[in-house]
Amino acid sequence: xxxxxxxxxxxxxxxxxxxxxxxxxxxxxxxxxxxxxxxxxxxxxxxxxxxxxxxxxxxxxxxxxxxxxxxxxxxxxxxxxxxxxxxxxxxxxxxxxxxxxxxxxxxxxxxxxxxxxxxxxxxxxxxxxxxxxxxxxxxxxxxxxxxxxxxxxxxxxxxxxxxxxxxxxxxxxxxxxxxxxxxxxxxxxxxxxxxxxxxxxxxxxxxxxxxxxxxxxxxxxxxxxxxxxxxx
Amino acid sequence: xxxxxxxxxxxxxxxxxxxxxxxxxxxxxxxxxxxxxxxxxxxxxxxxxxxxxxxxxxxxxxxxxxxxxxxxxxxxxxxxxxxxxxxxxxxxxxxxxxxxxxxxxxxxxxxxxxxxxxxxxxxxxxxxxxxxxxxxxxxxxxxxxxxxxxxxxxxxxxxxxxxxxxxxxxxxxxxxxxxxxxxxxxxxxxxxxxxxxxxxxxxxxxxxxxxxxxxxxxxxxxxxxxxxxxxx
DNA sequence: CGAACCGTTTGATTCAGATCAAAAGTCCGC
DNA sequence: GCGGACTTTTGATCTGAATCAAACGGTTCG
Numbered sequence: 001x002x003x004x005x006x007x008x009x010x011x012x013x014x015x016x017x018x019x020x021x022x023x024x025x026x027x028x029x030x031x032x033x034x035x036x037x038x039x040x041x042x043x044x045x046x047x048x049x050x051x052x053x054x055x056x057x058x059x060x061x062x063x064x065x066x067x068x069x070x071x072x073x074x075x076x077x078x079x080x081x082x083x084x085x086x087x088x089x090x091x092x093x094x095x096x097x098x099x100x101x102x103x104x105x106x107x108x109x110x111x112x113x114x115x116x117x118x119x120x121x122x123x124x125x126x127x128x129x130x131x132x133x134x135x136x137x138x139x140x141x142x143x144x145x146x147x148x149x150x151x152x153x154x155x156x157x158x159x160x161x162x163x164x165x166x167x168x169x170x171x172x173x174x175x176x177x178x179x180x181x182x183x184x185x186x187x188x189x190x191x192x193x194x195x196x197x198x199x200x201x202x203x204x205x206x207x208x209x210x211x212x213x214x215x216x217x218x219x220x221x222x223x224x225x226x227x228x229x230x231x232x
Numbered sequence: 233x234x235x236x237x238x239x240x241x242x243x244x245x246x247x248x249x250x251x252x253x254x255x256x257x258x259x260x261x262x263x264x265x266x267x268x269x270x271x272x273x274x275x276x277x278x279x280x281x282x283x284x285x286x287x288x289x290x291x292x293x294x295x296x297x298x299x300x301x302x303x304x305x306x307x308x309x310x311x312x313x314x315x316x317x318x319x320x321x322x323x324x325x326x327x328x329x330x331x332x333x334x335x336x337x338x339x340x341x342x343x344x345x346x347x348x349x350x351x352x353x354x355x356x357x358x359x360x361x362x363x364x365x366x367x368x369x370x371x372x373x374x375x376x377x378x379x380x381x382x383x384x385x386x387x388x389x390x391x392x393x394x395x396x397x398x399x400x401x402x403x404x405x406x407x408x409x410x411x412x413x414x415x416x417x418x419x420x421x422x423x424x425x426x427x428x429x430x431x432x433x434x435x436x437x438x439x440x441x442x443x444x445x446x447x448x449x450x451x452x453x454x455x456x457x458x459x460x461x462x463x464x
Numbered sequence: 465c466g467a468a469c470c471g472t473t474t475g476a477t478t479c480a481g482a483t484c485a486a487a488a489g490t491c492c493g494c
Numbered sequence: 495g496c497g498g499a500c501t502t503t504t505g506a507t508c509t510g511a512a513t514c515a516a517a518c519g520g521t522t523c524g
Contacts, residue, residue, distance in 0.1 A: 044458055045458055063370075063374045063377075063378065063458075064378075065374060065378040065379065065454070065456055065459060066378065066379075066454055068378050069378075070374070070377045070378055072370070072373065072374075083363075084362075084363040084366045084367055085363075085367075087359055087360070087363050088360065088363045088364070088367070090363075090367070090464060091458070091464060093367055093370045093371065093374070093458050093464075094370065116356075116359070117352075117356070120349075120352065120355070123352070123355045123356075123359065124348075124349070124355075126359055127319055127348070127355065127358055127359060127362065128319070128320065130316075130359065130362040130363060130366060131315075131316040131317075131319045131320045131322075131362060132320070133366055134316045134362060134365055134366040134369060135316055135317075135320070135322070135325055137366060137369035137370060137373060138295075138304070138325045138326065138369060139325065140373055141304065141369060141372055141373050141376065142295045142297060142302070142304075142325070144373065144376050144377060145295075145302045145376060145416050146295065146296075146297040146298065146300050146301075146302055147297065147298075148480070148481095149480080149481070150480095175501075175502095176501075176502065177501070177502085184377050185481070185482090186481075186482060186483080187501080187502070187503090188481090188482080188483080188484095188502090188503080188504085189480090189481055189482075190502095191502065191503050191504080192481090192503090192504090194503095195503095195504095206490090206502095222297070222298055224297055226276050226277055226295075226323070226325050227297060232322060232323060232325075380510070380511095381510080381511070382510090407471070407472095408471075408472065409471070409472085417511070417512090418511075418512060418513080419471080419472070419473090420472090420473080420474085420511090420512075420513080421510085421511055421512075422472095423472065423473050423474080424473090424474090424511090427473095427474095438472095438520095
């Protein structure tokens with residue numbers, strides 16, 4: 001892999017504390033691959049061969065049942081996905097595809113498991129990572145079961161707004177179709193949900209969103225750190 | 233704690249492989265407590281002081297937002313809960329209450345974290361446990377986002393039917409109100425959902441359920457190991 | 465026994481969100 | 495600039511599920 005990308009990977013919480021030799025070892029057997037947009041990376045039900053690290057680009061995790069499909073998460077650099085399947089040596093529960101042109105680092109699953117056995121610091125980091133991911137899923141499920149779709153959109157906007165500098169505007173990082181299924185609704189409904197948020201100061205211009213009545217929007221959204229704050 | 237309960241706790245995957253001395257250590261500082269039904273055990277937002285082990289009885293995990301409440305999981309003996317919060321030294325994301333009279337083993341969080349640092353086998357078990365829990369949450373979210381409430385009920389019945397011996401009948405382990413919110417619907421709707429499953433061979437007599445047309449029910453439910461099978 | 469209470473069921477109605485259909489933008493290559 | 499394909503929006507309608515309301519069993523207890 002290119003030397004300028006190494007530090008970014010090494011800085012991931014998951015790898016930051018492990019022994020230098022072990023990190024080297026992983027990078028030796030890993031390989032970095034380029035993918036065009038909309039390439040199918042993994043399929044639910046397949047055995048987990050590689051830990052994936054999004055170095056560049058964006059990846060969508062999604063799941064299928066009957067003939068419905070839903071977005072489960074959108075992964076931005078630099079971050080790993082499907083760690084749990086790798087550690088359990090189990091099949092994937094979700095599928096993944098690139099959303100944009102991406103570079104993905106593929107680390108063979110057995111090497112991850114092997115070094116996990118030998119490197120206590122790495123084991124600690126894995127536990128922290130898994131705990132965070134578990135808690136993220138709990139939050140997603142609470143979000144889905146306890147809120148209406150307008151509330152989910154409102155909270156999503158507030159969250160992005162904060163992440164993007166809290167200056168009264170934000171840019172949607174994905175197309176609206178994906179955002180819709182991520183929030184558990186249809187594209188048509190997302191459009192209408194934006195409409196109902198108009199009186200709360202939400203104005204839409206393509207992917208550019210302006211929030212002019214933050215207080216009103218928060219009153220509607222009732223954000224809760226136990227559901228929305230990634231840090232808790 | 234009572235000596236006859238120790239083996240059951242020790243046999244948990246989480247504790248089975250750890251060093252005997254370390255298990256002793258945990259049991260020294262742990263204490264077993266009895267609770268009547270409907271006792272509030274933990275509250276979301278509070279710091280995680282103890283790892284909880286349900287030794288006997290049943291515990292409901294639930295979450296609240298706005299003034300809605302939803303059941304997130306029902307814990308049966310012998311099993312732990314809120315491991316992730318303990319390992320992250322974070323606040324609870326869910327609340328818990330006893331459903332029946334229960335005995336709960338409380339293990340101080342710092343002791344868990346301490347021994348996790350020193351016992352590699354315990355660390356491995358923790359990783360396995362967290363992975364399983366993460367994947368359970370993924371399944372719950374898929375179940376919730378991709379299925380209708382009738383489908384969720386049908387799959388729940390098929391699952392319980394298998395767990396209870398697959399002899400054409402099963403007994404609901406919880407009251408119907410709790411089952412309803414566990415499945416993400418209202419009690420009224422659960423009642424109607426049982427009604428719509430009538431033509432598929434589902435007959436209800438209080439908590440006793442008989443399934444007389446398993447094939448038809450499966451055709452409707454379309455169970456999927458990647459959503460329903462706890463083993464995957 | 466009968467009153468009060470709780471969980472469940474049934475019925476009528478409302479509402480959120482999905483679906484179906486079509487118009488309006490938007491992007492892109494020729 | 496124009497045609498075509500795709501995304502987004504808008505409109506009309508339908509459906510699944512929630513809500514509101516009341517009836518129906520059980521159970522407990524005075």
